[in-house]
Amino acid sequence: MDFESKRLIDLSVGLEPGVESEPFPPEIEYMDHEAGAAQLAGNLQALGHDVAGAEFPDGQGLAWEEITAIPHAGTHLDAPWHYGPECDGEPAKTVDEIPLEWCCGNAVILDFRELEAGAEITPEMIDERLADLDHELSAGELVFVETGADELWGEPEYLTEFPGMGAAATRHLVEQGVKVIGTDAYGFDKPFDEMGRRYVETGDESELWPAHFAGREVEYCQIEKMANLDELPRRTDVPVVTFPVKIEDASAGWVRPVAMVEA
Incomplete structure (x- = not known):
C-alpha cells in the first residue's frame, strides 16, 4: 500500500489518568x-x-x-468472552483468540447522531441508514455506530448522553457477516442509568445489557469509545485496521483503530 498517498485518521481516545469520562480511570x-x-x-x-x-x-x-488500568479503559475491543462463557454453545473466544482477519477491512459508518440519549437502536433503524447510503452489507465489513458522544470526552456527561444498540440490532448486523461493530460512545448498550430504569419499571431482565448479551448467541466483537468518525470523508468503503493488544485469557484489549483514506 502506498501510505504516502493515504491520510491516516485516528479513531481512538487514549488512556488518561483521572479523566471524568471513565468510572475506573487508569492510574499512571x-x-x-x-x-x-x-x-x-x-x-x-x-x-x-x-x-x-x-x-x-x-x-x-x-x-x-x-x-x-482495566482493559476496558480507553478505546478497546471487547471479545466474546466479555459477554459470557459460551457463544452458541461453544467456548467464547478471549481477546488473544480473536482472528486478525475480523479486525481489518472496509468499514461502514451509520449516523445516529439525531437520536436522543437513552434511545435504543433497532434493526429497522439500521436498514434505514443503509438504504440512505445505498449500501448492502457484505460479510467481513466492519460497522461503526456514530452517535457524536465522543465530543463529550473528558466530561461526566460522556457516561450518560448517547443512544445504544439493542439486542435485535446487534444480531441483525452479525447475521449479515459483520464480526466487529464499533461505537463512539462510552458503551455499546444504552447508558447504565437508562437500562436500570427500564429494568426496574418492567422487571424484564432482557433490559440489562441486551446488546452485550446478544453475544452469547451470535459471535462478534465490539469496539467502545471510538472517536473522530465525523472526520471520515465518506460513509462506506473506509479501509480500517483495529487490531487489539493481546492479553492472555482476557475479555478485552486496548485498540487504536486507524482509517486509511485518500490524502
Missing part, C-alpha cells in the same frame, strides 16, 4: 529521565556492577511509566 505513574537513571543503575548494581545514576550521560536514563 510517570518516571522522568533522572528517575530512570537511578532505576537502571539499581538494576546494574543488582547484577554486581558498581554504577550510579549520576554516571549516565547527563545523569539521565530512560523515561517510562507504570500503568494500572
Whole structure:
C-alpha cells in the first residue's frame, strides 16, 4: 500500500489518568529521565556492577511509566468472552483468540447522531441508514455506530448522553457477516442509568445489557469509545485496521483503530 498517498485518521481516545469520562480511570505513574537513571543503575548494581545514576550521560536514563488500568479503559475491543462463557454453545473466544482477519477491512459508518440519549437502536433503524447510503452489507465489513458522544470526552456527561444498540440490532448486523461493530460512545448498550430504569419499571431482565448479551448467541466483537468518525470523508468503503493488544485469557484489549483514506 502506498501510505504516502493515504491520510491516516485516528479513531481512538487514549488512556488518561483521572479523566471524568471513565468510572475506573487508569492510574499512571510517570518516571522522568533522572528517575530512570537511578532505576537502571539499581538494576546494574543488582547484577554486581558498581554504577550510579549520576554516571549516565547527563545523569539521565530512560523515561517510562507504570500503568494500572482495566482493559476496558480507553478505546478497546471487547471479545466474546466479555459477554459470557459460551457463544452458541461453544467456548467464547478471549481477546488473544480473536482472528486478525475480523479486525481489518472496509468499514461502514451509520449516523445516529439525531437520536436522543437513552434511545435504543433497532434493526429497522439500521436498514434505514443503509438504504440512505445505498449500501448492502457484505460479510467481513466492519460497522461503526456514530452517535457524536465522543465530543463529550473528558466530561461526566460522556457516561450518560448517547443512544445504544439493542439486542435485535446487534444480531441483525452479525447475521449479515459483520464480526466487529464499533461505537463512539462510552458503551455499546444504552447508558447504565437508562437500562436500570427500564429494568426496574418492567422487571424484564432482557433490559440489562441486551446488546452485550446478544453475544452469547451470535459471535462478534465490539469496539467502545471510538472517536473522530465525523472526520471520515465518506460513509462506506473506509479501509480500517483495529487490531487489539493481546492479553492472555482476557475479555478485552486496548485498540487504536486507524482509517486509511485518500490524502
